[in-house]
Amino acid sequence: IATRTPCAAILRPVATKAVDAAVLLARSLTPLPMQPGWHASVGFSRSILPAGLIPGGDELREGVAAKPVIVPESITVDRGKVYIGSTFMNACERLQISVTKAAPRTPTDKPHIERVFAAINSGFTQYLAGYAGPNVVRRGKSPEQEAFWTLAEVQNLLDLWIVAVWQNKPHPGLRHPAMPKKDLTPNEAYAALAGVAPTTHVALGRDDYIGLLPVAWRSIQPYGINFEGLHYDSPDLHPLRGLSSGLPEPARGRWEIRYDPYRLQSVFLRDHRQGRWIEAEWTLSRRALAPFSLDVLRAARKAVDRRDETAPAVDVLAEINRIQTNGANTARERKAAKRDSVNTPVVPRLAVVADTAEDLDEVDTDPPSTTSKPRQRRAARRIDIDEEQ
Numbered sequence: 001i002a003t004r005t006p007c008a009a010i011l012r013p014v015a016t017k018a019v020d021a022a023v024l025l026a027r028s029l030t031p032l033p034m035q036p037g038w039h040a041s042v043g044f045s046r047s048i049l050p051a052g053l054i055p056g057g058d059e060l061r062e063g064v065a066a067k068p069v070i071v072p073e074s075i076t077v078d079r080g081k082v083y084i085g086s087t088f089m090n091a092c093e094r095l096q097i098s099v100t101k102a103a104p105r106t107p108t109d110k111p112h113i114e115r116v117f118a119a120i121n122s123g124f125t126q127y128l129a130g131y132a133g134p135n136v137v138r139r140g141k142s143p144e145q146e147a148f149w150t151l152a153e154v155q156n157l158l159d160l161w162i163v164a165v166w167q168n169k170p171h172p173g174l175r176h177p178a179m180p181k182k183d184l185t186p187n188e189a190y191a192a193l194a195g196v197a198p199t200t201h202v203a204l205g206r207d208d209y210i211g212l213l214p215v216a217w218r219s220i221q222p223y224g225i226n227f228e229g230l231h232y233d234s235p236d237l238h239p240l241r242g243l244s245s246g247l248p249e250p251a252r253g254r255w256e257i258r259y260d261p262y263r264l265q266s267v268f269l270r271d272h273r274q275g276r277w278i279e280a281e282w283t284l285s286r287r288a289l290a291p292f293s294l295d296v297l298r299a300a301r302k303a304v305d306r307r308d309e310t311a312p313a314v315d316v317l318a319e320i321n322r323i324q325t326n327g328a329n330t331a332r333e334r335k336a337a338k339r340d341s342v343n344t345p346v347v348p349r350l351a352v353v354a355d356t357a358e359d360l361d362e363v364d365t366d367p368p369s370t371t372s373k374p375r376q377r378r379a380a381r382r383i384d385i386d387e388e389q
Contacts, residue, residue, distance in 0.1 A: 001112055002127045018086075019214040025212065030208070032064050038387070040263075040291055048309050048325065063163040077101060094211075128154065152262075166186065166287040167187045215258055216257045217255065225257065227267050227281055229301065233283055238263055256270040262293045280375035297320065301319075
């Protein structure tokens, strides 16, 4: 409230889940460079986005270092299930953070948060290609035909926009008693307040970040760890293969696994005997073009299974890469793909339009030949219009 610093932000393609709140808390307390997989994600965006959208290495490091990491003593939340559930509450209890619940249907209990959403929409979201706007008057003629970004790219752009733009933009209302007429930036406001009430630097490290991620229980097989149908392995797992963890319920002899639902190249196994985290990589992670989320994995598996229920993992990898790079296609390529879709299945994709996205569970992945006749006529009419253009 005092500095207007957004501690962290996460984009979701569908409804928010309890694990998202816990991951959000972990990211807010951990500097970006300390988060496993963040550098790989930025590197992917640099290679696929137009030059200049992501700052260079030195500039990026300076911006990330200047953004303060604020450890809260108390958090005010609405009464959504994701915040009052056990996952988020346990994470706050572990960090000794008190939680205050806002009154039901009372947004005025946290007006500064609602205002930040509006500021992000006006300062960031509306400049994305394909922005749909709050109504039809404030959007282009056909925003769905414009270029779009994948969810991973928009997440990186939002993180960097907060670091480079928001934190260095003067905000009306952020004032210092010694300079009552000067608007301060969030970084300047934090520096001024830290001089009056210095805080202890207790930002989380890599291991602390992993400890706040969602938990799962898995056995260690000869090939490694099976998580969401993918095989993860590491040389450090050799002494543990086929052994019981010895942990009581709910483990039942299985091992504790932590995973980041937005960066699934790796999972982390807790070796409680030696007090360490073992990072196990997906066996095909080096062939994946970018860090992918759990939503991308499930969309890829859903699309592959509809074509071939016995498809190997390499087909899932190809579909993941296709979804991740779909935003790099040109308008002409997308129009050609749309014409070809008459004879091929429609595969789900993650496309950000304004500040909403498609629900992956509701995307139609059946070939047009199996749809109803009115839908076939509408699809044929769209193809005719494209050919006339």
